[in-house]
Amino acid sequence: MSNESPVTDVIFDFCGVLLDWRCRACLEGHFPPEVVDRICADDDPHGFFRYEDRMDAGEDVADIMPDVVREQGEYIAGIFRYYVDHYGDALPRMLPGMEQLLHDLKSAGYGVWGLTNWSHETIHIAFDKFPQLDELLEDTVVSGIEKLHKPNADIYELALSRFGLKPESSVFLDDTVKNVTGAQAVGMHAFRFTDAEQARRDLASLGMEF
Structure with missing residues (x-):
């Protein structure tokens, strides 16, 4: 760990940062291609x-399903239920280079942590499928368990308190701009994640050595 850097700890988002999350990967081959295309469209029509x-904000699937049926119809609701029941298929891999980045940071003496918007009913799938997350991360705050949600300030403040960190000595990586802005608003360093190599450059820009 560099004495020149103010940063001692790195907090990682999960989907789009540590894990490759793709709804399409879960549905393709099980439902008609045109239906999958509509479901996965950027404007989220279904x-x-x-x-x-x-x-992710803490609601149970059972409480959401009546709204899905009413708003989307039985057919689409059945696909959503399939998606939730087969959620692991939407997580095909850790993103390239991220397991090594976690290893390198820990080896250099930095703390590594998780902060994710994720359902309390499905978060276990991430740790079951990728046990290295549990091995490498010191702790993780999950929105659906806490019923707090990025980018609201309270979930960042909870994570800092639980992990025993100061905002000025912490850096957060997330693939969503509003979540990066939320972290910065509570005084954390934060970068928008694009890939492992860019993350390494961003962390090095703070004087971190790993």
Whole structure:
């Protein structure tokens, strides 16, 4: 760990940073291609990402499903239920270079932590499928368990308190701009994640050596 850097700890988002999350990977081959294309379209016409946000905020799937049926119809609701029940298929791999980055940071003496918007009902799948997360991360704050949600300040403040960190000595990596801005608003260093090599450059820009 460099004495020149103010940063002692790195906090990682999960999906889009540590893990490759793709709804399409779960649905392809099980439902008609045109239906999968509509579900996975950027404008979210069938609300999958909107319903998943509700799960991430702490709601139970059982409480959300009546809204899915009413708003999308039985057929799409059945696909959403399949998606939730086969969520591991939407997580095909850790993103390239990220397991090594966690190893390198820990070896250099930095703390590594997790902070994710994720359902309390499905978060176990990430740790079951990728046990190295549990081995490498010292602790993880999960929105659906806490019923707090990025980018609101309270979830960052909870993570800092639970991990015993100061915002000025912590850096957060997330693939979503509003979540990066949320971390910066509570005084943390933060970068938008694009890939492992860019993350290494961003962390090095703070004087970190690993």
